[in-house]
Amino acid sequence: MKIVAQVKLMPEADQAAALRSTLRTVNEAACWVSGVAFERGVPHEYELRKHTYAELKTRGLGAQAAQHVIKKTRDAYTTLKANITAGNLGKPGSKRRRKAESKPIAFRPEAAQPYDDRCLSWQYDRQTVSIWTTAGRLKNIRFVCSADALRMLREHRKGESDLIERDGVFYLIAVCDIPEPEVFEPAGFVGVDLGIVNIATTSTGYRAAGRGLNRHRKRQLDLRKKLQAKGTKSAKRLLKKRSRKEARHTANVNHIISKTIVTTAERTGYGIALEDLTGVRSRVRLRKDQRTSLHSWSFRQLASFVEYKAKRAGVPLVYVDPACTSQQCSECGHIDRKNRIDQATFACRSCGALMHADDNASHNLARKGATAWTTGRESRVPATP
The missing domain is CATH 3.30.420 (Nucleotidyltransferase; domain 5)
Known part of the structure; x- marks a missing residue:
């Protein structure tokens, strides 16, 4: 079974700037690829690569990063099609569905970017990573996580890891493939x-x-209403701080x-x-x-x-x-x-x-x-x- 482990990166100031610039560059490129895919009727990944790979290389993306941008964009359209088929975006002709189908998919500047083992390497003993950026390869970026997460990463990490930025903090979401134990015969x-x-x-x-959770939700809802009605800069800062x-x-x-x-x-x-x-x-x-x-x-x-x-x-x-x-x-x-x-x-x-x-x-x-x-x-x- 596949489980994700989240680690928090602790980059220096110059490393953080490089990571932030990389995420914005790759997601800007993904938006451009999305526009090309939308114009051409969302072709298969191989055909989409023929129309976009050379341009992505001129934008400063490495070979693997360019491939991941194309795959990420194509996967986003696959997900959109699945949601439409399942009726998650409403019935044909509904406002929400027409909005989703009428324009290319857009990617947020801090959206996740996948990395494979060619672009990212882990040093578990030192708790550091080496990662590709548009400014070159960054080495010895420290990360922190729980002891259980570190053990799981060391023993079971496999496949891609996603780099994301959340409120100015960088995280790596790593996929771990853990063997499933045999299911026992239940007594009931x-x-x-x-x-x-x-x-x-x-x-x-x-x-x-x-009761406790419902009270917590009620308090959060009342506070959001109060801060949104106030509308000052300090209120907006507090809303952002309390997000999620x-x-x-x-x-x-x-x-x-x-x-x-x-x-x-x-x-x-x-x-x-x-x-x-x-x-x-x-x-x-x-x-x-x-x-x-x-x-x-x-x-x-x-x-x-x-x-x-x-x-x-x-x-x-x-x-x-x-x-x-x-x-x-x-x-x-x-x-x-x-x-x-x-x-x-x-x-x-x-x-x-x-x-x-x-x-x-x-x-x-x-x-x-x-x-x-x-x-x-x-x-x-x-x-x-």
């Missing part, structure tokens, strides 16, 4: 019910309340929750059953005052964290259809919309079972996970001789 499944009031509720009794603060906090909370879920499943020998919530935002109809909470709900990020942590631990994971899991009694199986009294209360109208609604849903998901695993795994029946 831990059902995980995802929500906004309770971020995650498991059938083992763990509940991650969303909410996203970082949310990611940290999701990491903690996902680690708890996977650790519990690994310790007990259970698999994990997650809800397949694909398209939930387009299906649900809410009042205007509820839409912010729905669209701030980072269920996909939490699911992806659980997924990759489960793979690293060898824990089985299945996605199940969440239909009726909130209306079905986990004790007797009776389904009725009236079983769900309110957000927190479930009372079965058939057998009288009374429990927390999220706990009930998690037990239903656990049962569905076991069924999905049983029907989806390979047959254990010996082959007929």
